[in-house]
């Protein structure tokens with residue numbers, strides 16, 4: 001079984017640099033996908049309340065623990081606080097719903113999913129009469145203070161952020177007692193995030209690369225330049241796209257519900273790109289964001305107006 005490298009977070013905890021994504025993993029398929037992944041050696045699963053499938057992810061985890069394939073402490077489970085729970089007092093109750101859905105009593109990592117909030121309530125995408133998402137203006141500093149609270153209680157072993165830009169991180173750090181362990185952001189050779197990654201490194205915040213395969217956008221998986229470099233290593237373009245962030249020292253969380261791809265995506269630890277190849281890949285940047293969440297761009301905390 002391939003050996004997955006570890007990253008050491010700024011709080012001293014280790015975390016697998018490779019994991020399974022679960023966005024758009026249909027509830028009817030994700031339990032089997034999680035079971036297949038664990039059988040194949042995955043130990044890190046990336047979840048979120050908004051994905052609407054945490055119960056089914058949890059069923060896969062529970063089955064493999066019951067079978068004795070893994071123990072809870074062998075697994076590294078991430079989830080994310082959704083935008084409707086940015087008021088400080090709602091953070092711990094939201095985390096507890098996620099724990100109940102996943103069938104766990106702690107998370108290994110809990111992230112603030114986005115810097116901006118939505119109108120509170122049970123609807124994950126609250127929509128007004130104008131058809132637009134309804135925002136809230138809770139400050140992400142308030143949200144972070146409550147994240148520190150669940151961390152101190154041990155409900156989440158590590159806490160972090162997602163989709164935060166440099167200025168937002170800088171401001172958060174001015175108020176934080178606990179430094180986020182990671183910023184989970186979209187990253188690929190076409191959106192290489194060089195400047196944000198350098199800034200995060202300077203603050204000892206790791207990077208987690210999401211949508212490494214382009215989230216279904218064929219521009220990445222069908223790119224001939226990427227295919228040619230991958231072929232030199234007898235690898236697929238998907239394998240190149242997953243190895244690229246990992247070779248840069250980042251965590252990577254490709255999603256699949258297809259057993260053969262779940263296996264393929266992990267088969268990336270027996271080769272390295274040369275410095276010259278990394279240089280070629282780094283120079284393909286074209287600021288291609290497949291997850292811009294444009295419906296939220298009028299929010300005052302929308303992160304992607306800034307250069308990085």
Ligand SMILES: NC(=O)C1=CN([C@@H]2O[C@H](COP(=O)(O)OP(=O)(O)OC[C@H]3O[C@@H](n4cnc5c(N)ncnc54)[C@H](OP(=O)(O)O)[C@@H]3O)[C@@H](O)[C@H]2O)C=CC1
Nearest residue numbers: 021022023210211212213214215238254255256257258261
């Ligand atoms: N923090 C955030 O805001 C965000 C976090 N994420 C996280 O990152 C994870 C990964 O990103 P995601 O957007 O899902 O997209 P990915 O870039 O991981 O791409 C997933 C797509 O690629 C297909 N695929 C998987 N493996 C292969 C392969 N080897 N060859 C060809 N096609 C393949 C999958 O199909 P199939 O499943 O049918 O095999 C699916 O259609 C998410 O699932 C989620 O956990 C994602 C977006 C935003």
Ligand SMILES: O=C1CO[C@H](CO)[C@@H](O)[C@@H]1O
Nearest residue numbers: 023048050051113291293
């Ligand atoms: O992780 C993600 C994918 O799903 C969400 C919405 O459906 C996105 O907002 C988010 O970034």
